Amino acid sequence: MVDIECAACGTDEHLRGNRLDDDTIELTCERCGATWVRDPRPSCPKCGGHELEAAPKVIVEKSRGSQMSIQGIQREFLCRVCDDELIRARRDGYLPDRLPGSQ
Ligand SMILES: [Zn+2]
Ligand SMILES: [Zn+2]
Structure with a gap:
């Protein structure tokens, strides 16, 4: 530890x-x-609760024109109380449709 x-x-x-x-x-x-x-357990900075869930957050950066490239995936904690909408949006699909280099 x-x-x-x-x-x-x-x-x-x-x-x-x-x-x-x-x-x-x-x-x-x-x-x-x-x-x-x-x-x-991490606690929510907004409400202080422990009802958090880890959500992957994709870091994208604009490179050349409108092309997006993925810089990495960060883990962040979302509060089930305060960030409910965000959590649901993430579940619906947090990744861009296509990853660079894949078809
Ligand atoms: Zn001691
Ligand atoms: Zn909260």
């Missing part, structure tokens, strides 16, 4: 994670015995 360290003693090497029923993780520091709960 990265980016997690014990708030009490600062170690990042002696941590034990235990996933709880609600998808949070209870961490135990085996060095100093501290325990705390970490919520690994």
